[in-house]
Amino acid sequence: MFQRRRSAVALRHVAFEDLGLLAPIMEREGWNVSFCEAPVDDLGHSSIRDADLLIVLGGPIGVYETDSYPFLIREIDLLERRLAQGLPTLGICLGAQLMAxxxxxxxxxxxxxxxxxGSVALPDAGRASSLMPLGAGSPVLHWHGDTFDLPDHAVRLASNGNYENQAFxxxxxxxxxxxxxxxxxRQLEEWYVGHAVELASARISVRELRAKTAEVSKIVARQADRIFTSWLSQLDTAISTTAQAR
Structure with missing residues (x-):
């Protein structure tokens, strides 16, 4: 029996912060992925509105900077509608902040x-979720200065000593x-260049960051595969139900 390939749209804010390790996982799991350049593309287009999954990626701006970057208002409106309808949505870094x-x-x-x-700690809800592989202090890449309060009716999945809300x-x-x-x-060399001013301002050694990246590279690839494969598999029922309702 033919199974329809599912559609995903990734909202991208800067070219080098893309799907990374998630791209081959989604290809393998039967997803067709297209990119939308959030600052310039039409966020009201039906291909975005009706996508089986919306992924909102990271970027070096703040959610609260809507005067300087008015497209953020359109992103927030889009997310409000999807989340109210229970449509599959993944937010990473800036994307998570926009969801909040x-x-x-x-x-x-x-x-x-x-x-x-660094690492994150998982409460019971986190250990019962797709993030379970992070429970043993596995490394994750932090790259942010902003944070958010936990939204009403959301469930905290991860935290650390600096920020209580690392995932929900x-x-x-x-x-x-x-x-x-x-x-x-393998792609973080682009991040080191794209965020060169931020790294210098924070007095972070690119050489040391590069060395640590090499040390954890195999671990993070394996855990990304486990976590994203598990989470994507949970979406099948929701997507099938939505498709039948259309």
Whole structure:
């Protein structure tokens, strides 16, 4: 029996922060992925509105900077509609912050800039979720200075000593990750160049960051595969139900 390949749209804010490790996983799991350049493309287009899955990627701006970047308002509106309808949605870093804002939570500058490889702790809900492989202190890439309050009716899945809200679930089909599970260690050289000013300002050694990346590269690839494969498999029922209702 022929099985329809599912559609995903990834909203991208800067070219080098893309799907990374998630791209081959989605191809293998039967997804057709297209990219939308959030600052310039039409976020109201039906291909985005009706996508089986919306992925909102990271970027070096703040959710609260709507005066400078008015397209953020359109992103928030799009997320409000999808989340209210229970449509599958994944937010990473800036994407997670936009999801929090769309759900009515406060997004603001944090007290600590987190850049580099670290870990997160999982509460019971996190250990029972697709993030379970992170429970043993596995490395994740942090690259943010902003944070958010936990939205009403959301479930906290991860935290650390700097920020209480590192990941949350909203309903059965929405996942927000403050950290970068998708970051491909082989592509991070582009991040070092694209974020050169930020790295220098934070006094972070690119040489040390590169060395740590090489150390954890095999681990993060394996855990990304486990986590994203598990989460994507949970979406099948929701997508089938939505398709039947159309």
């Amino acid at each position: 804002k769309a759900l009515g939570a406060r997004v603001y500058a944090g007290g600590v800039k987190e850049i580099g490889w 679930a909203f309903g059965n089909n929405a996942l927000a990750l403050q950290f970068h599970l998708e970051a491909d260690p």
